Amino acid sequence: MSKTNQIIKVMILLIVLFIIAISPIWITKLNNERLFNKYNIKKISKESLKIEHESIFDYNTLERIQTIVKAQTEKTGVITRQEIDIKNERISNLIDIIKEQILTVQKMNGLPEFDIDEDYTTIYLYKATFMDSVNPNTSTSVWEITISYPEFGISVTIDTETSVIYQISIYSTEDKLPFDTSKISPIAFLEYLEIDSKEVAFKQNEDNTKGFYYVNINNLNVKYTFIKRPNYFMIAFY
The missing domain is CATH 1.20.5 (Single alpha-helices involved in coiled-coils or other helix-helix interfaces)
Known part of the structure; x- marks a missing residue:
């Protein structure tokens, strides 16, 4: 025993x-x-809400977008998303930068004409960072913000360092948006991103309400899609 x-x-x-x-x-x-390929969500204070204007970048807009796409689609991708605790604080600095960029795209006919005035409500704001765990020195950080106006709302993804808008959607809870989107050129938005239109292959439906744009430059591949409906407009990478 x-x-x-x-x-x-x-x-x-x-x-x-x-x-x-x-x-x-x-x-x-x-x-x-x-x-890996999971969102790490945590809150940070409004003090982190800064825009850096004078950074020196080692890679261009197309490379920065591709970093985001790879982080979303590949196994080695890492995405960290931080919720900004803005509560009732004004975020006028970021709104001013978004307004400036939207005006630039509008002048190029890449977005419909609408005003970004003071009568807005911020629904949410996140800071997201995208990177590859194999090459952690290459990363892209963006602000993801949704802003509501009396007649419509916009959701914007804008680079925290370069202040370039990468994608945008505009929506209305009514039957249609309070402005015309019929003559907007998605190619103009890609030109705003400094992508040569000659390097873009695309296909779209007959009434020009939906399309896909393929960019392949120096082994950099980025795909964009756009949708135009009476109450919705979107141009985004995927």
Whole structure:
């Protein structure tokens, strides 16, 4: 009987030692599964709401967009999303920059004509960072903001460093938007992104309400889609 008890004690000791040995491996694996291709959402204070204007960039707009796309689609992609705690604070600095960029695109006929005035409500604001775990030195950070106006709302993705708008959607809860979108050229939006229209292949439906644009420059591949409906307009990468 005492021999049996000793064997049982030895077996229990071995099991405990085995569990202790594999615990770090299991925890690391669990953390990796949570990190890769998952959103890490946490709140940060309004003090983090800054726009940097004078950074030196090692890669261009197309590369920055592709970094986002790869982070969203590849296994090694890492996405960190931080909710900005704005509450009732004004975020006029960011709104002014968005307004300036939208006016630039409007002049190029890449967006419909509408005013960004003071009568707005911020529905949400996030800061998202996209990177590849294999090459963590290459990353892109954007503000994701939705702004509501009395007659319509807009959702914008804008680079935190370059202040370039990467995608935008405009929507209305009514039957149609309070402005005309029929003559808008998605190619003009790509030109705003400094993408040569000669490098763009596209296909769209007959009434020009939906289309897909393919950009392939120096092994950089980015795809854009646009949708135009009476109460909705969107141009976004995918």
